[in-house]
Amino acid sequence: MITAGIDVGSLATKVVLLNENQLMSHEVSGTGVDATEAVKKAMDTALEKAGISFKDIESLVSTGAGKKKVPFESAQATEIICDTKGVSHICPGVNGVIDIGAENCRVIKCDQEGNIIDFALNDKCASGTGIFLDAMAKALRVKPEEMGELSLQATQDIEVTSMCSVFAESEVVSMIHRRVPKNDILRGIHRSIASRICGQANRILLEGQLVVMGGIAQNLGLITILKELMGSELIVPDEPEILGALGAALLAGEGEGEK
Amino acid sequence: MTTKVTTPGEKSLETTAEISKAIKAYYGGVKVAKEEGKPIIWSYGLTPREIFHAMDAHVIYLEHLPLMVGAKQLSGHYIQVAEEEGFSRDVCAFHRCFLGCAVASERDPYLDQFFVDPDFIIATNLPCMSESKSFLYAADHHNVPYYFIDAPINTWGKDIPDYAIEYYAGQLKGTLDFMSEHGLGTVDWDKLKEAVSLSKKLILLWNEIDKCRQAVPTPMGTVDGLTAAYPLIQLPGTQLGVTLFERLLKELKGKVERGEGVLDDEKLRLLWFGVPPFYNMGLLNYVEKYGAVVVKSMIEYIAGGAYDPSIMDPDKPLESLAYKALVDIVNPISENMVNFIRETVKDFHIDGVIGVVKRSCGLLPGYMRPVKDAVYEDSGVPTTIFDLDGLDIREYDDATSKANLDSFIEALLASKRR
Amino acid sequence: MTTLERMIGILDAPEQVVMDWKAKGKKVIGYRCLYVPEEIIHAAAMLPYATLGTPEPITKADSYFQPCACEFVRNIFDLGLDGKFDFLDGLVLSNTCDAVRHLKNMWTTYIDSVPCYMLNNPQKMYDEPAFKFYRHELEGFKKTMEDLSGNKISDASLRESIDLYDETRRLLKELNGLRRRDVPPISGAEALMISMAAILMPKEETNALLLQLIDEVKTREIKDADGPRIMVTGSIIDNPTLIELVEDMGGVVVADDLCTSMKYFWYQTKPNEDPMDAIVRFNLERSVCACMHPSEERYDFLQEVIGEFAVDGIIYFNVKYCHPFVYESATFRKKLEEETPVLALEVDHSLSGLGQLKTRVQAFIEML
Amino acid sequence: MITAGIDIGSLTGKAVILKDNEILAWNLIPTGPDSSETAQEVTDMTLKGAGLSLDNMDYIVSTGYGRVVVPFSDKNITEITCHAKGAHWFFPGVRMILDMGGQDCKAIRCNATGKVTNFAMNDKCAAGAGRSMEIMADLLETPLEKMGELSLDIKERLAPLSSTCVVFARTEVLGHLHEGAHKNDVLAGACEALAERVKSLLKRVGIEADFVISGGIAKNIGVAKRIEEKEGLKANICFEPQIVGALSAAVFAREILEKKGKRKKR
Ligand SMILES: Nc1ncnc2c1ncn2[C@@H]1O[C@H](COP(=O)(O)OP(=O)(O)O)[C@@H](O)[C@H]1O
Ligand SMILES: Nc1ncnc2c1ncn2[C@@H]1O[C@H](COP(=O)(O)OP(=O)(O)O)[C@@H](O)[C@H]1O
Numbered sequence A: 001m002i003t004a005g006i007d008v009g010s011l012a013t014k015v016v017l018l019n020e021n022q023l024m025s026h027e028v029s030g031t032g033v034d035a036t037e038a039v040k041k042a043m044d045t046a047l048e049k050a051g052i053s054f055k056d057i058e059s060l061v062s063t064g065a066g067k068k069k070v071p072f073e074s075a076q077a078t079e080i081i082c083d084t085k086g087v088s089h090i091c092p093g094v095n096g097v098i099d100i101g102a103e104n105c106r107v108i109k110c111d112q113e114g115n116i117i118d119f120a121l122n123d124k125c126a127s128g129t130g131i132f133l134d135a136m137a138k139a140l141r142v143k144p145e146e147m148g149e150l151s152l153q154a155t156q157d158i159e160v161t162s163m164c165s166v167f168a169e170s171e172v173v174s175m176i177h178r179r180v181p182k183n184d185i186l187r188g189i190h191r192s193i194a195s196r197i198c199g200q201a202n203r204i205l206l207e208g209q210l211v212v213m214g215g216i217a218q219n220l221g222l223i224t225i226l227k228e229l230m231g232s233e234l235i236v237p238d239e240p241e242i243l244g245a246l247g248a249a250l251l252a253g254e255g256e257g258e259k
Numbered sequence B: 001m002t003t004k005v006t007t008p009g010e011k012s013l014e015t016t017a018e019i020s021k022a023i024k025a026y027y028g029g030v031k032v033a034k035e036e037g038k039p040i041i042w043s044y045g046l047t048p049r050e051i052f053h054a055m056d057a058h059v060i061y062l063e064h065l066p067l068m069v070g071a072k073q074l075s076g077h078y079i080q081v082a083e084e085e086g087f088s089r090d091v092c093a094f095h096r097c098f099l100g101c102a103v104a105s106e107r108d109p110y111l112d113q114f115f116v117d118p119d120f121i122i123a124t125n126l127p128c129m130s131e132s133k134s135f136l137y138a139a140d141h142h143n144v145p146y147y148f149i150d151a152p153i154n155t156w157g158k159d160i161p162d163y164a165i166e167y168y169a170g171q172l173k174g175t176l177d178f179m180s181e182h183g184l185g186t187v188d189w190d191k192l193k194e195a196v197s198l199s200k201k202l203i204l205l206w207n208e209i210d211k212c213r214q215a216v217p218t219p220m221g222t223v224d225g226l227t228a229a230y231p232l233i234q235l236p237g238t239q240l241g242v243t244l245f246e247r248l249l250k251e252l253k254g255k256v257e258r259g260e261g262v263l264d265d266e267k268l269r270l271l272w273f274g275v276p277p278f279y280n281m282g283l284l285n286y287v288e289k290y291g292a293v294v295v296k297s298m299i300e301y302i303a304g305g306a307y308d309p310s311i312m313d314p315d316k317p318l319e320s321l322a323y324k325a326l327v328d329i330v331n332p333i334s335e336n337m338v339n340f341i342r343e344t345v346k347d348f349h350i351d352g353v354i355g356v357v358k359r360s361c362g363l364l365p366g367y368m369r370p371v372k373d374a375v376y377e378d379s380g381v382p383t384t385i386f387d388l389d390g391l392d393i394r395e396y397d398d399a400t401s402k403a404n405l406d407s408f409i410e411a412l413l414a415s416k417r418r
Numbered sequence C: 001m002t003t004l005e006r007m008i009g010i011l012d013a014p015e016q017v018v019m020d021w022k023a024k025g026k027k028v029i030g031y032r033c034l035y036v037p038e039e040i041i042h043a044a045a046m047l048p049y050a051t052l053g054t055p056e057p058i059t060k061a062d063s064y065f066q067p068c069a070c071e072f073v074r075n076i077f078d079l080g081l082d083g084k085f086d087f088l089d090g091l092v093l094s095n096t097c098d099a100v101r102h103l104k105n106m107w108t109t110y111i112d113s114v115p116c117y118m119l120n121n122p123q124k125m126y127d128e129p130a131f132k133f134y135r136h137e138l139e140g141f142k143k144t145m146e147d148l149s150g151n152k153i154s155d156a157s158l159r160e161s162i163d164l165y166d167e168t169r170r171l172l173k174e175l176n177g178l179r180r181r182d183v184p185p186i187s188g189a190e191a192l193m194i195s196m197a198a199i200l201m202p203k204e205e206t207n208a209l210l211l212q213l214i215d216e217v218k219t220r221e222i223k224d225a226d227g228p229r230i231m232v233t234g235s236i237i238d239n240p241t242l243i244e245l246v247e248d249m250g251g252v253v254v255a256d257d258l259c260t261s262m263k264y265f266w267y268q269t270k271p272n273e274d275p276m277d278a279i280v281r282f283n284l285e286r287s288v289c290a291c292m293h294p295s296e297e298r299y300d301f302l303q304e305v306i307g308e309f310a311v312d313g314i315i316y317f318n319v320k321y322c323h324p325f326v327y328e329s330a331t332f333r334k335k336l337e338e339e340t341p342v343l344a345l346e347v348d349h350s351l352s353g354l355g356q357l358k359t360r361v362q363a364f365i366e367m368l
Numbered sequence D: 001m002i003t004a005g006i007d008i009g010s011l012t013g014k015a016v017i018l019k020d021n022e023i024l025a026w027n028l029i030p031t032g033p034d035s036s037e038t039a040q041e042v043t044d045m046t047l048k049g050a051g052l053s054l055d056n057m058d059y060i061v062s063t064g065y066g067r068v069v070v071p072f073s074d075k076n077i078t079e080i081t082c083h084a085k086g087a088h089w090f091f092p093g094v095r096m097i098l099d100m101g102g103q104d105c106k107a108i109r110c111n112a113t114g115k116v117t118n119f120a121m122n123d124k125c126a127a128g129a130g131r132s133m134e135i136m137a138d139l140l141e142t143p144l145e146k147m148g149e150l151s152l153d154i155k156e157r158l159a160p161l162s163s164t165c166v167v168f169a170r171t172e173v174l175g176h177l178h179e180g181a182h183k184n185d186v187l188a189g190a191c192e193a194l195a196e197r198v199k200s201l202l203k204r205v206g207i208e209a210d211f212v213i214s215g216g217i218a219k220n221i222g223v224a225k226r227i228e229e230k231e232g233l234k235a236n237i238c239f240e241p242q243i244v245g246a247l248s249a250a251v252f253a254r255e256i257l258e259k260k261g262k263r264k265k266r
């Protein structure tokens, strides 16, 4: 059975196509202003990569902040369910998930079978999410993808105290003024965001073997500090941003969203 | 836009509609009393209503007014007024809202229907100690006398020592004297005894009502329950309260017999722990799309709702009321609250607990974790905890709240399916 | 080393005080809040130890307390979870605010290493029934302390302890009285640190040191004393950083209203009474904290200090989510401002975001 | 007597040179990565415009966010104290100043001589400051200068943006646009939200009729007009509201000199 999972994130839209739970193809593209359009495009590309056409898909599940904007008929599921599903598929037996996306940070605690025990979502403040990092990257004039690497080359510990992403930005600017090395600032930023995430994880007593997913999981600098702070074993799978979409496609395989 | 997404809760019972009318009538009465020159009291917390009713006092309750204002979506405005007075966003939204109403130079016509300035104020530190200070501000602002009832915290469990009862009962006597001094006549002890006996009756009825709610499907959920709790909280010691509860009990019994529920096909039964969003009670109906019902909320049980009234003795009115207040589940440092929730989860076949904290509440944040752990340990029932302010609509984020509810319910359903 | 340096040095390693005491085979009782009578603990031959916070960020406690509980209490609980208070033989809390009440709940539920007691102090002052109730509670507390220490508390030993503590309070008051001068001999930050050290140390030692100290600073004058004279108030401050900040910005901190400083020693017990009654009256006739009703006493105290110490401006440092003080500062502010300018600030107990505070404090001082 | 005032804000650096009571020259440049350099740069430009050099300056006062890093200033003073003084210089009758800058907004009350008597600042969240307007402008692809004007030309009244967080407001804005809302209407929503927040700041210090708006957002008539409407007031805005801080620093410099009665040797 061919199934599709669509994860419409606030920044990135992800599509995963599975055949009998085996990956056929996936696509990540920007969500932009028009989510509907973005989904269509991502879907077309994924279909093309897989060499099939839309009518071959038997079942569809969509998730993510923009799941209601998906233009195809599909079942909907929350990110918590899809994340857990996707994670326990590729890393069975883990104790939990940390999903850091653009505007969201979710922590999920689950048991060996992948049942959700507890979870916590971030509140309305943007600090502790991808957008915060993106803004900092901009202030420091580095690419978001490079931030992590650079922060690992830091030589001293400095503290970024503002939790508000907007104020943190000016704090960072003032550090640049004081000629604090970029790498050290980056490390400070990562530390501040990691402690925020750590606090969220603490709220549900998350520990043990954890998978980090979402776009930000690719940021090695953050992962390193997070590991240090949490004292947990953190696993970052390949292409961590598509796990939500993968989970959705797996759910579709379980009979949700059949056409 | 926040305002668009809020909806009032949909009630399903006839008696609760009646109770709503009684609430309006009560506050309408306060306004009339003021016009007739009778003294008006502002009060708050678990100050015993029985003595107010026995004295025929007209009282505006701090926690009730914001609810009414909140339901009309006006709370945000008055909260802002209080903040402009210099109150931090971190203190209780109920108190901020009330203070906002108290000091506003212009009042909304809706508010004007029942909100009047006080002639004196009676405050207490039960349930939350720190917030009681807000009344000092109000007393200062309106330049009116102020009486403070100090409730010792319950470090004793169910066995309150005599000296604590004596201390609290003594202050109730002080309250009565204070009211007399300020123009409410002397206390009629027979009337007070009658009030205590009516109060006892009322709680017994509530306990029976509560039993009905254990039925599957439940005949009354929290959307109705919060209104239904009004007589319990505000009318103990009156015949009206008893009559309303008799009617409610009858209606519920009929429903249970006929097997009618809020939802006929209940898939999940939930318990709401914390203050629900009074400006958007529709959120409690929201879960119905999953076949879930919020059966009960903790709020309905403060002020004696979880209380065994057998110990009340009308011949010792003040001592009975002292005991009732001191063992209340919201009197901190006691197992009472944790045990109450623990039992409720079992007795009401609860599948999941929704714990909401508002950042401005002094009392509830400290309960969340112990309750969650106790319930999970006992029954394996999970609790989700998220931020939601029951009153400050400016802090409300519909998408986040729903995302939390969606995720929690989906997870519950998924584990049920297994 | 000067006596001043010696006293302040104690704060670098307050645990040392405890270790020295424990080395004598005696017990230590932690307490939070001045409504826990140290004298009773001391009369049972134990060391009362004020549990103060640290500016460290909170980690573990966040999984127990929601982040909207006062940071000071979360900080104490964090330290408790971390075993930082394991040297205590008991912790006594008093009924002052919702945050502390919950600390008691949490501590009892989640920390086994140190038993925790709650002392039920009334929140009503000057009230005979409250005296009576409190006396009952204190009798129970006395019993608990006797059981814990294995020592009986006689009226005579309690009297002795009270006298000892009164002496500490008297000396501290004398020392701080010197700050009334046009050029104070000690800075606000020094004064706070001296008080905190005096609070932590065994009083026998404290008193000897204080005598020397008074002598030592009598002829001292601080530098930069030409700025406006500031009084600092608000919730607990257990770290001199905030006061230093005010002084760095050009303010001269001459007085305060803090339970870690002037509120600790401003009052004396009344002589010639039954010693338990003396403690009851002492605690219910002075007001150290915004938790008490009514607030007139506190307001009068502020007024008195403003006059005596020639205060030009008042700075409120309210710990975030500290409800009693937040309400009270709003209430007082209106009245105080008629004569003395007031700046009310919210601070994180962990002292983050000092940059923004600085601008406000500097502007306030410029305004004066 | 020649004095200079340097105001290094979070977003712009300004300098004003004052000869006795007359503005000789002023300049405004974006704050670069290094505040000290910005200070140097804007001062040099201004000096050049006046045909003077640093040696000619009798006294220099710095202010603003970067006030402590101006290497050649004789004294630093907070923005709050400064703005009251400068507003007073432009409009002597003024009793209340609203300074709306990039990072924070301040409501200031002063007495007849321009001395501050009370003030309030926005809190730790950036939602109520100029930076949020820039983010909006960016998002709606509108030049900052046009924002205010456009926001007054609306078709439909949307509720003010509800997201308290600047960052999340982005999603809200995109949502509106996607539902076909007109750009101007969304801009109006953003201005409205900011004006609403500022209003409560003003109320905290107590509203006075004679008031001045200074700082960059004063140029945003969409915000300024809305604040006026809300309280039925008329705001005074000088020809260049952004330099009020720097100007007052220069005025302060003069006053300090006058008090000291002697020139400082450089
Ligand atoms: N290679 C990378 N290194 C670091 N960050 C990345 C990388 N790729 C994407 N990101 C960040 O991931 C975030 C998007 O994550 P994603 O999980 O797709 O979010 P959402 O689902 O909310 O749209 C963005 O903030 C982006 O900056
Ligand atoms: N021409 C303009 N029209 C509208 N708004 C402007 C204009 N110029 C600047 N601003 C606003 O002013 C803010 C900067 O104000 P400014 O007082 O210079 O800040 P700071 O002193 O913190 O550097 C910007 O964030 C922007 O919102």
Ligand code: SF4
Pocket: A124, A125, A126, A127, A163, A164, A165, A166, A167, D124, D125, D126, D127, D164, D165, D166, D167, D168
């Ligand atoms: S603090 Fe900053 S990041 Fe957080 S809500 Fe406010 S503007 Fe957004």
Ligand code: SF4
Pocket: B063, B092, B093, B094, B095, B127, B128, B131, B275, B360, B361, B362, B363, B364
């Ligand atoms: S219990 Fe919480 S919500 Fe209720 S009045 Fe107290 S602080 Fe406010």
Ligand code: SF4
Pocket: C070, C071, C072, C073, C096, C097, C098, C099, C100, C235, C236, C319, C321, C322, C323, C324, C325
């Ligand atoms: S700082 Fe305030 S809230 Fe915290 S413990 Fe002290 S009085 Fe209570």
